[in-house]
Amino acid sequence: MQVSMTINGEQVSREIEARLLLVHFIRETAGLTGTHWGCDTSNCGTCVVLMDGVPVKSCTVLAAMANGRNITTVEGLETNGELDSVQRGFIEMHGLQCGFCTPGMMLTARWLLDNNPHPTDAEIREAISGQICRCTGYENIVRAIRWAAEHESGTGHNITEGIGA
């Protein structure tokens, strides 16, 4: 069947098997390997992407169900070469070690801050409670998201002092 969706602002149309999962469509069909894929059982959350602005576990969505929808992956977080404040927070606060859980964590963090710009630590922990990090002990991830909240410049995509690249 033919599917067509917007991924990070670009239209992606492909002929696929109806059983294809969204995570594999993003990684293999669209070639965006920033989205990771781990447990396959909707437990680990590394496959989280935003679908119409809401985080979903893309291993548990058919690509066909995303037909016509708007997808944001970790590649879509930066704007014009400038990292999102969430990405900068993960750098500043050492929010990752191996980086396997990081794409899902960052997208959930983006969604949290878009809806709750000043979350408490408890709210941050609750937001990421469906995602597993086997490295950091979560403490630095919470700090990274808190850092992002404190350094958000209004829209969250309007970062003035670029870091990296």
Add this chain to the structure above:
Amino acid sequence: MQVPAPIAYERATSLSNAIELLSRHGPESRIIAGGHSLLPMMKLRLARPEVVIDINDLAELDYIRANSDHLQIGAMVRHASLMNSDIANRYFPIFREAETVIADPIVRNRGTVGGSLCQADPAEDLAAVFAALKASVVITGNNGSRTVPISSFHIGPYMTVVEPDELLTEVIVPLRTHVGSAYEKVERRAGDWGIASVGAMIVLNSGQISEAGIGLAAVRADHFRAVEAESFLLGKQPTADVIAQAALIASENCQPVADQRGPEDYKRHLVKELTTRALNRAIDKAREEGT
């Protein structure tokens, strides 16, 4: 790598279109709502539909509203919406209490009320919630709609009275005054299915219990309900002793099975303890409403 077997995919454009697609494709077709129970089962070949019919575009089934007698919840309401619904939680705080311990926030963005009830997993928390609230379920097919009480909706593990060419479209909860409700669950870790869960609803009339609802999940109670304990409470003053006896009756009238989540006697112990807590909190809330 877990992937579903080959399928055909249809996206329904309206309720009548969904019913037409179910009739056209026959018993090997299945509705997919949030997909968070069906897709895992398809990956494991525990479900092998030939056609999945996606109802995510059916905004007409995504509503929570109240009239003077009833709260009406559409089948496509996501867990996250029920959790955050002011109107639903103003009448029945049990919804938020249960939803905060159902899965995790990301799963709650997808899973639906209709999917939860139709999945009929013995540990499904919303089944216990709606059992406690003595809800009814509206089922719609080619011949129109029928309404069945939740106490006859589930006919066994993973089985409901919904026919292959029908959809669950709405859950109806009667509104009460002087009512309190609460949910208690013990799980192994955040986001997991319950080892045991208990929902309670109490209506007080001049200090006496005039209606009681107790829903149980994960402990194989018939229709997710502790009927004997409910009957015991009727007409009584809610004293500590009465509550303790009701909790004991609830723990004796379910059939928990030993599994990786714990042995049978531990689950019965949890039912007794959680029933006590849920009843106490439901009674406190009913008192706050004044009698």
